[in-house]
Every structure is written in C-alpha cells, then in structure tokens.
Amino acid sequence: MNEITVYIGLGSNLQNPVGQIKQAILALSKLPQTTLVKTSSLYTSDSLLAGQPRYTNAIVSISSQLAAETLLDLLQQIEHNQGRQRTQHWGARTLDLDIILYGNQQINTPRLTVPHSQMEQRSFVLIPLAEIAPDLILPNGRTITSLLAHCPSLNLRKLTESATTLLEPN
Numbered sequence: 001m002n003e004i005t006v007y008i009g010l011g012s013n014l015q016n017p018v019g020q021i022k023q024a025i026l027a028l029s030k031l032p033q034t035t036l037v038k039t040s041s042l043y044t045s046d047s048l049l050a051g052q053p054r055y056t057n058a059i060v061s062i063s064s065q066l067a068a069e070t071l072l073d074l075l076q077q078i079e080h081n082q083g084r085q086r087t088q089h090w091g092a093r094t095l096d097l098d099i100i101l102y103g104n105q106q107i108n109t110p111r112l113t114v115p116h117s118q119m120e121q122r123s124f125v126l127i128p129l130a131e132i133a134p135d136l137i138l139p140n141g142r143t144i145t146s147l148l149a150h151c152p153s154l155n156l157r158k159l160t161e162s163a164t165t166l167l168e169p170n
C-alpha cells in the first residue's frame with residue numbers, strides 16, 4: 001500500500017492546552033494504518049483573534065495509508081473525544097486538528113482544503129513545521145523560510161523540547 005507523509009497541526013486554548021495536545025499526540029500514535037514519525041516541540045502564541053486565551057500548538061508528521069477524508073473523519077473523532085464543541089467558527093477550543101499537508105497533493109473538496117488555506121500566514125504552523133521538516137517545499141514551490149519572513153510573530157515561544165518525550169509515561 002501507498003504510504004503518504006502527512007503533516008497535522010494541533011492547537012488548543014482551553015482546559016489545560018498542554019494536556020490536550022499531549023493526549024491528542026497519543027491518540028494520533030494509535031491511528032490505524034499509520035505510524036507517527038515526528039513531533040515538534042510545543043509552542044505558545046497569541047490568538048489571531050483578540051480577547052482569546054493564548055494557544056498551545058504543535059505539528060506532527062505521520063506516515064499513513066489512510067485516504068485524506070478517512071483521516072479527517074478520525075481527526076474529528078479525536079477532537080470530539082476531547083470535548084470539542086463546534087459552536088462558533090474560530091471560537092476558543094479544547095482541540096483543533098488540521099491536515100496541513102497530505103504528501104504533495106492539492107485537495108479541494110467541500111470538507112477539505114489541503115494544503116491548509118492559511119498555513120502560509122501562520123507562524124504557529126510554520127515554525128513547528130520547520131523544526132521537524134526544515135527542507136520542506138510546499139506544492140506551490142515555496143519554502144518555509146521564505147513564508148516566515150512575512151508572518152506576524154504572535155509572540156510565539158517554544159514551551160518544551162520535542163513532544164516525543166510526552167509519549168513516555170512519567
């Protein structure tokens with residue numbers, strides 16, 4: 001079967017965000033037909049929306065045989081299991097899981113836009129992505145470093161070392 005490298009963005013700004021991200025990475029490591037490859041450090045940053053709590057974000061890469069929309073279903077299940085309530089668009093949330101890149105594919109369906117439509121403007125996506133895939137080139141030919149030059153910083157700070165250690169019991 002075809003293995004595709006997929007980058008997933010994780011974000012939380014409610015109910016112990018670090019714990020939410022840690023629990024989500026554990027859930028991602030258990031996805032069927034999938035191996036967790038790399039996990040970035042955790043980062044905190046201001047919300048793009050004024051008045052919201054700061055977010056904790058990370059990026060993981062997986063190698064998966066799952067079709068993009070099947071993967072999306074499973075990500076939404078994980079969000080749901082961790083108490084995500086879809087009330088308002090861009091509302092504060094316990095957990096947000098986004099497919100950032102699915103191999104080199106461009107996907108445009110009613111449910112899914114890949115590469116993620118706003119990744120190029122988001123330091124909280126690009127910086128952790130650069131940490132685990134510094135040489136990545138997007139399907140449109142751009143590099144992460146070229147995009148970062150134009151991103152608002154959102155006071156992004158690294159919270160921890162690589163989140164892989166988060167998978168180990170302590």
Ligand code: ROI
Pocket residue numbers: 010011012045046047048049055057090091096124154
């Ligand atoms: N801001 C940050 N810093 N991180 C996020 O994950 C995030 N997610 C959102 C909005 C409200 C756009 N702002 C964010 O959905």
